[in-house]
Amino acid sequence: MVPPGDGAADEAFERLVVPELDVLMRVARSLSGNTADAEDLVQETLLRAYRSIERFDGRYPRAWLLTIMRNANINRARRRRPQLQRDPDTAPEEVADDGRSAEDDVVDPVLDAALDDALAALPLVYRRAVELVDMAGLSYREAAEALGVRQGTVMSRLHRGRQRLRERLAATGLEGDRT
Amino acid sequence: MTRLIRRRVPDHLSCRQVAKVLQTHLDGELDDETASAVAEHLEMCRRCGLEAATYIELKEALARRAAPVPTASLERLRSFVAELDAHGAE
Numbered sequence: 001m002v003p004p005g006d007g008a009a010d011e012a013f014e015r016l017v018v019p020e021l022d023v024l025m026r027v028a029r030s031l032s033g034n035t036a037d038a039e040d041l042v043q044e045t046l047l048r049a050y051r052s053i054e055r056f057d058g059r060y061p062r063a064w065l066l067t068i069m070r071n072a073n074i075n076r077a078r079r080r081r082p083q084l085q086r087d088p089d090t091a092p093e094e095v096a097d098d099g100r101s102a103e104d105d106v107v108d109p110v111l112d113a114a115l116d117d118a119l120a121a122l123p124l125v126y127r128r129a130v131e132l133v134d135m136a137g138l139s140y141r142e143a144a145e146a147l148g149v150r151q152g153t154v155m156s157r158l159h160r161g162r163q164r165l166r167e168r169l170a171a172t173g174l175e176g177d178r179t
Numbered sequence: 180m181t182r183l184i185r186r187r188v189p190d191h192l193s194c195r196q197v198a199k200v201l202q203t204h205l206d207g208e209l210d211d212e213t214a215s216a217v218a219e220h221l222e223m224c225r226r227c228g229l230e231a232a233t234y235i236e237l238k239e240a241l242a243r244r245a246a247p248v249p250t251a252s253l254e255r256l257r258s259f260v261a262e263l264d265a266h267g268a269e
């Protein structure tokens with residue numbers, strides 16, 4: 001591939017990454033825990049991606065970007081230790097800047113509120129798997145890239161995570177035959 | 180004696196087998212052949228059908244809970260990409 005700074009390569013870069021910005025932000029939010037840190041992480045990911053574009057084979061841009069993000073996130077965590085190693089159970093996420101509108105809350109407010117609690121109570125590894133697949137929309141393969149684990153590990157964390165959510169939510173009427 | 184009619188092997192799954200692959204199926208990550216066998220089972224088996232409906236409801240509730248990415252963030256990131264393109268990574 002052509003080196004960075006070249007017009008054609010830049011166009012290719014933009015074409016590759018812009019469609020992935022939304023999903024990158026969703027994954028970064030799960031990895032970093034809030035929107036502001038997520039944006040920093042995505043910027044760093046983009047910078048690293050730009051620098052290494054000539055080593056990219058052109059296939060699966062999302063998987064490529066997720067791998068870069070995982071590595072960037074490891075570095076960030078190292079730089080910012082120890083205070084970044086926060087426990088999701090004791091340090092609730094910021095909820096102010098999530099862009100959620102009142103409309104999103106009308107479908108089933110009881111279930112949705114209970115779901116927030118159930119998610120917060122989930123062990124972090126399960127919760128990440130659920131967030132990446134069910135909330136960020138990643139495939140198993142992509143979630144495996146983002147987390148640096150095998151696809152089978154993603155599956156078992158995800159399935160157990162959902163199982164636990166389901167148990168917790170049983171009291172609020174999460175049932176297939178509620179009507 | 181219609182109940183003795185046997186299905187072709189991949190079409191005929193037990194509830195146990197379905198339970199093992201149900202979430203993978205709902206995530207759209209099963210191969211086509213297994214997926215259609217599972218789908219067929221779900222249509223005929225009320226118990227597994229309800230189980231599937233519960234997971235679908237959970238997945239939909241999770242998707243609803245996924246806060247949208249703030250437009251301002253996406254705009255800043257788009258200009259960041261444009262800037263990389265204009266000036267390079269340095």
Ligand SMILES: [Zn+2]
Pocket residue numbers: 193194197220224225226227228
């Ligand atoms: Zn069944």
